[in-house]
Amino acid sequence: MPELPEVEIRRQYLETSSLYQPISHIDVEDNKLLTTNYATLLTTLVDRQFIGTQRVGKNLFVLTDQPDVIVHMHFGMTGDLEYYHNSINRPRFARIVFEFENGFNLGFLCPRKFERVGLIDDIDTFLQRKKIGKDGLAITLEELTERVRRKKALIKPVLLDQNVVAGLGNWIVDEVLFQAYIHPEQRADTLADEQMSQLHDAFRFVLETAIRYEATYRDFPIGFLIHVREWDDSPYDDVEAHKFCPRCKTRIERSVIGGRTTFYCPEEQVLL
């Protein structure tokens, strides 16, 4: 479920599994998953090695031993990585496979085909072209305040906008707003200094916690709103407890804001 923390986990995974192994071939099941012509991808990357990684928001960049050859990966809603040895072990949905000379493979799993892989020659140029904002873990309070306050839209859609700040997705925006005691429908330009400060603190808290738990939501601390989603449709009785605010026990509200399913505590996240 690739929001910033999941992409960070995938970055670490690629970094520890797939560097310094010459690429012998790349198998692509569906060219629609590529943002670069398949023949170009092949001739450019065969005999190259991955030498490092970088992440900005939900974008993963894989550096190669040729400085102007960089692989860009976007995981869409369901993308994942799996490093495996024998082709018999090829994971389900490994629709793009980087085959290394040592017999190992890095599979890019694309269950829904919303994922994308392609070549770029410069990260900054790419980020500028796509207007990607500062990473959620790197943005300062001042930058966040400036970017949020010049928007009149609801705070939730604003935080979801990758041009404002990069890396937050639907689940994390809800969590961040919950931790910051801010209603998802408050107008972005009406946030007080104290709210901006709470918001910025919540960014770090939620993102760092998520990464620490390797983005496995069910392991998150009990004070996290995320659990109302996790067991929303569970058949078990004790699930009811998860439908209430972990702090004040009010029933969590579910609605659609900015076209996305939204959970919030109507008692603590008051509309100002």
Place this chain on the structure above:
DNA sequence: TTGACTGTTGTACT
């Protein structure tokens, strides 16, 4: 069988 879905992009309307 139906509906919902973590993301992004484009279009159309206001």
Place this chain on the structure above:
DNA sequence: AAGTACAACAGTCA
């Protein structure tokens, strides 16, 4: 210009 709403993408899963 900026905000809003919505569909489309293509598949899985409950």
